[in-house]
Structures are given as C-alpha cells and as structure tokens.
Amino acid sequence: MYVELVSDRRRRALRHVLLSWCAALLTCGYLFPWAVATTRGKANADAIGVLNLALGWTIVGWVVALAMACRGHGLAGLRITE
Template identity: 75%
Template sequence: MYLEFVSDRQRRRLRRVALTWLAAAMTCGYLLPWAVATTRGKANAGAIGVLNVALGWTVVGWIVALGLACGRHGIAGLRVTD
C-alpha cells in the first residue's frame, strides 16, 4: 500500500500555453506571470491572469502575480494505491 499526495497541478494544453506566451511577448513581458502560471499548470492560472491584467500596471500587483505563478502547487488530496 502506497500513500501519494495529489496536487492541484493541471495538465498543460499546448494551444493555451502558446497563446499566453504570445500574449506575454506582444506586451513586452507585462503578461509574463500569466504565461508562467499557465506553463506550470497552476489551477488558478485564470485568476492570476485577471490579477495581472487588473493590477499588473502597479509594480506591486505584477510582483504579487508573479509570486503566485511561481509558488508551490497546493495539495488537493491523498491517493491510496495498492
């Protein structure tokens, strides 16, 4: 019997990742936190994108969004396997 932690990490979707990196490149890095969150498969990538668009124009908002994007994945549950 094995115990395994299950994180909130989502599978990457190539089209979504490519779109976010294109948007980050076109905005000269303004949307970089959203691209990083999407690439890492963060469950709250949409919320990070909204935060980035809404408050990213302030330096503090952009740094907070980047910190959320680079943060650890949350634990969603525990899986028991035989």
C-alpha cells in the same frame, strides 16, 4: 498498500501555453506572470491572469501576480492504491 500525495497541478493544453507566451511577448512582458502560471499548470492560472490584467500596471500588482505564479503547488489530497 501505497500512499501518494496528489497536488493541484493541472495539465494545460499546448495552445493555452503558446497563447499565453505570445501574449506575454506582444505586451513586452506585461503578461509574463500569466504565462509562467499557465506553463507551470497552476490551478489558479486564470485568476493570476485576471489579477495581472487588472492590477499589473502597478508594480506591486505585477510582482504579486508573479509571486502567485511561482509559488509551489498545493496539496489536493492522498491517493491510496492497493
């Protein structure tokens, strides 16, 4: 029996990653937290993007979005194989 921990990391399409980095570059780093979250495959990358758009103009909102993007992936469950 083999037990494996499964995280909530999601595979993102290359076009989403490229779109997020282009947007981050075009906005001079304003959308950088969203680009990091998308690249890392965070399950809540869309929520981080909305938070970044809504409150990123405040320094605190931008730092919170970046912290959420850099935080580790959560545990989604266990996979048991025979």
